[in-house]
Structure formats: structure tokens, C-alpha cells
Amino acid sequence: MTTHTYDPARVNVTVAAATLSGFAEDSFISIEEIGDGVTSTSGADGEVARAMSSDRRCKVTIKLQQTSAGNDVLSSLLQADRLSGGGGIFPIAVTDLRGRTLFTSSEAWVVKLPPSEFGKEVGEREWEIQTGKSIYFVGGNS
Template sequence: MSSKIKTYNPKEVIVTCGTHIVTGYADDSFISIEPNGDGITKKTGCDGEIARSISPDNTYKVKLTLLQTSDSNSYFSGMVDLDRDTGNGLFPILIKDLKGGLVFSTEAAWCVKKAPVTRGKETNNREWELDTGDAAMNE
């Protein structure tokens, strides 16, 4: 078998939030992970000298898109309610592609707010926006 052939299977991407295993992913893109920091920025002086700054922000914005019928909608909705009521809505996240490649983890994440609800002739998706504390992403 050639080592140049790679296989991706969305069924082998797992997302755990605390003890909850997320299920009921949307039919297309279902995970988005975006760093919040500015990465590495630069300034160039009038004489051409360049100074670089490395952002200390290791936090991320994670978006999970789920089918409206996913049981995970209830989990995230409950976590928003818990956080608003008690401030105890933090949970760790692990996102891993079991075929290799992506591993994302953080000890502290929370739902920003409840995902919008849409109903129509066919099923719709719900997008949950999560913020994280310090996190690590390896590819």
C-alpha cells in the first residue's frame, strides 16, 4: 500500500465535551476551529528594521454544527443554562481525527450562547459557538 494515499472518514472524527460524546453532526462542514490571537505580527520601521511580536493568546473559537435532531443540542443548551445560573458551565474538549492528523484539546471551554433555532419543511442545522481557555492544536 502506498504511503502517499491518505483517507479521511468523518465518522472517525470524535468530539468530547466533558463526559459527553458529541453526535448528530451536520451533513457537510461540522467543525470549525479558529485561533483568537493575532499569531505573529510585524512592524517595519522607517529605516527598514523589522520587529516581530508573538501573540500570547492561545485561545480558540470552536464552532460545532449539528443536526436539529442531535441529542448534543440538549447537552449544550443545558451547559449554557448551568453557566448562566451558577458560573459552572466550563468543560474540557477533545477533538480528534482517529485516522490521524488533527488533535485539538483544552481543559476549559464554554458555550457563548444558545444556538439559533430554525424550523422549516426540512431539518435544519444548529451551530454552537464555544470559546476556550488555553488550548493546543496539532496536525
Template structure:
């Protein structure tokens, strides 16, 4: 029997482990392009063009009350080399899967929303060198 525990999924941004994740899907990573593009000729011959684009995005969703919101908002407001940080997702549930990159930047501050209940804040990182290990 296999089990999954969200406590064993950690997101580390600039050496700091984020806390206060939102309910449901709280982290997602994906490449911006496919690894290859196929070409099929008139007679069915197939060729494949490899993509060297390793850029991608990591999306993190936090509770509005998370102490990490302040940290990520600060990162989003930075400019230049001070805005670039490494981001790693470490999932110890599945053979220690690691996803991330060494050159990441928060696209913009999270949308602000107030409600009678705790709302969520979504931060999207552009990743220049997204790797899945």
C-alpha cells in the same frame, strides 16, 4: 493513497462524545489572534512581538434532531463554574490530531429554526486555552 473518514473525527465535550453532526463542515477551531505581530521600521528593519493570547473558538454544527442539542443547550444556559467544560476534537485520520482546551464555555444557545426539512444548530465555544497538537 490517503483517505478521510468523518467517522474518525470525534468531538468530546465534558467527557461526552457528541453525535448527530450536520452535513458538510461540522466542526471548526481557530485562535482569536495571530501568534505574533510584525513591525517594519522606516528602513525595513523587522521586529516581531509574540502574542501570549491562546484564546479561541470551537464551532460545532449539529442536526436539529441530534440528541447532543439538548446537552449543549443545557451547557449554554449554565452560569459560573458549572458552565466550564473541557472540549476536545480528536481526528484519527491525520496522525491523531487533537485540538481543544480545558476551559471552554458555550457562548449562547443555538438559534432556533424550524423548516419542512431538518435544520441545523450551531454552538460556539469560547476556549480560554486553545491548543493544537
């Protein structure tokens, strides 16, 4: 029997040339495919046909503490994209250094600014990033 270890401090998120830090407590990143993957249909006689989507876009949601310098990075990337008329596309990578999950795309962009709330405790900022064609592999941990 082998013991496997996950360490959230060993999950690296890199956007453009910046490595993000100051993640929110609990779930701080989620990655999901936008495309349909494999769909199927059944004819009247029960014959099944499949269609494989070639859509490799992904949606990446990153939750940062409101105090994180990563908010400045993501705001700047969005502003550069808006000011350049769409020329602000950047690379993104998410790597679990204690595991085998890997995500990367050479074409990513911030969708919009997150809502901002202010209270008596440190809040969170939830950023949505979408990508062009991506490489995404979900693996276990060492």
C-alpha cells in the same frame, strides 16, 4: 506514492463527559485561534520586528442536526454555566482518529444559544464555544 484517507465518521468531539454525534452535513466543525499569532512591523529604515502572542484561546464552531442529542448537551452546559454564575466551564477535545490533527482545552464554555429555524426539512444548529488556553495541532491524515 501513498494514499491518505479522511473519514468524517472518525472525528470525535467530546465536551464535558459527552461524545457528540448527529453532526450536520458538509462542514460540521471549525476551530480557529482567537489571538493574533505572530505579528510584525517594519520601521522607517526597513528593520522588521515581530511580536508573538501568548493568547492560546480558540473559537470552536459545531454544527449539529436539529435532531441531535448534542443540542441537549450543549444547552444544558450553557444553562449550568448561567445558573452557577460562571461555574460551568468544561473540557473539550476534537480528535481526527485517522489523522494527526488534535485540539484540546480544559476550559471551554458555550457562548450563547444558537438561532433555531424550523422548516419542512431537518435543519441545523450552529454552536459557538470559546476556550481558555488550548493545545491545537493541525496535521495530515494517515
